[in-house]
Amino acid sequence: MAAPQSRAWRSCLALLVLACLLALAAMTPSVAALPPAAADPPAEEEFNIFSNCIGKNPVTGAKIDLNPLYNSKVDYTAASVSFPDFAYRLNVCGPMVDKKVCRDAVGSLADPAVCEYHTDGGSGWTLVTANTDVGFTEAGNPTMFFRHPTGLYSANVTMICKSSAGVGQPVHVNLDPINTELAYFVWETKYACAGSSGGISGGGIFLIILFVPLALYLIGGVLYNKFKLQLTGMELIPNVEFWTNGYHLFIDGCRFTYQKVVVRGE
Numbered sequence: 001m002a003a004p005q006s007r008a009w010r011s012c013l014a015l016l017v018l019a020c021l022l023a024l025a026a027m028t029p030s031v032a033a034l035p036p037a038a039a040d041p042p043a044e045e046e047f048n049i050f051s052n053c054i055g056k057n058p059v060t061g062a063k064i065d066l067n068p069l070y071n072s073k074v075d076y077t078a079a080s081v082s083f084p085d086f087a088y089r090l091n092v093c094g095p096m097v098d099k100k101v102c103r104d105a106v107g108s109l110a111d112p113a114v115c116e117y118h119t120d121g122g123s124g125w126t127l128v129t130a131n132t133d134v135g136f137t138e139a140g141n142p143t144m145f146f147r148h149p150t151g152l153y154s155a156n157v158t159m160i161c162k163s164s165a166g167v168g169q170p171v172h173v174n175l176d177p178i179n180t181e182l183a184y185f186v187w188e189t190k191y192a193c194a195g196s197s198g199g200i201s202g203g204g205i206f207l208i209i210l211f212v213p214l215a216l217y218l219i220g221g222v223l224y225n226k227f228k229l230q231l232t233g234m235e236l237i238p239n240v241e242f243w244t245n246g247y248h249l250f251i252d253g254c255r256f257t258y259q260k261v262v263v264r265g266e
């Protein structure tokens with residue numbers, strides 16, 4: 001009976017390690033590519049719109065929270081690729097910090113979100129007012145829509161999932177040099193990735209369930225062996241032979257599992 005039990009332990013250990021690797025892979029967010037500069041911007045009517053800068057990704061079903069992108073200390077800036085002498089100032093999911101540069105040609109708007117201004121220090125004007133509406137592209141990229149009250153100007157900001165980018169920075173994209181009424185931005189940020197706004201992912205929960213009992217088992221075993229059995233050294237580790245031979249058990253378990261799969265496949 002010892003041999004079948006040993007093989008079973010080896011198989012379980014191999015499957016356990018494989019499950020850990022799969023869980024870690026599941027926790028790694030995918031990175032979407034930047035949309036081509038010549039593509040048409042997403043239209044607002046194509047989306048299911050969510051509010052408060054929080055939305056549900058229709059591709060993965062995961063919640064996306066863009067509120068951490070709000071910068072309460074300084075607004076974001078982006079150089080205009082259409083006109084070198086101009087730049088944009090913007091903020092999302094909250095009021096702009098510096099509204100002085102956003103002097104509208106008709107009158108100052110109380111709640112601007114995106115402004116265009118002269119880089120030589122000249123005055124600027126409000127393109128659109130603040131908004132917290134969020135939609136998603138077919139690729140699952142969250143997009144925010146902004147409009148001027150008169151309907152003359154509009155701005156779209158498409159967020160791209162990139163976990164290594166941190167908060168990231170919006171970049172102006174020249175979609176149509178003739179259509180200056182639309183300002184389109186792309187923004188690589190970790191907050192466009194599923195699960196980046198907080199909480200624990202499914203893979204994280206799996207690892208917690210897996211390793212917490214294991215840690216309790218090892219700690220409890222060491223304490224029992226030390227104070228109850230008066231053991232010392234390596235003997236403090238419960239089932240020390242199993243752990244010291246873990247590498248060989250893992251290799252044997254992988255071979256055993258592979259052989260079983262091959263035999264069943266034939």
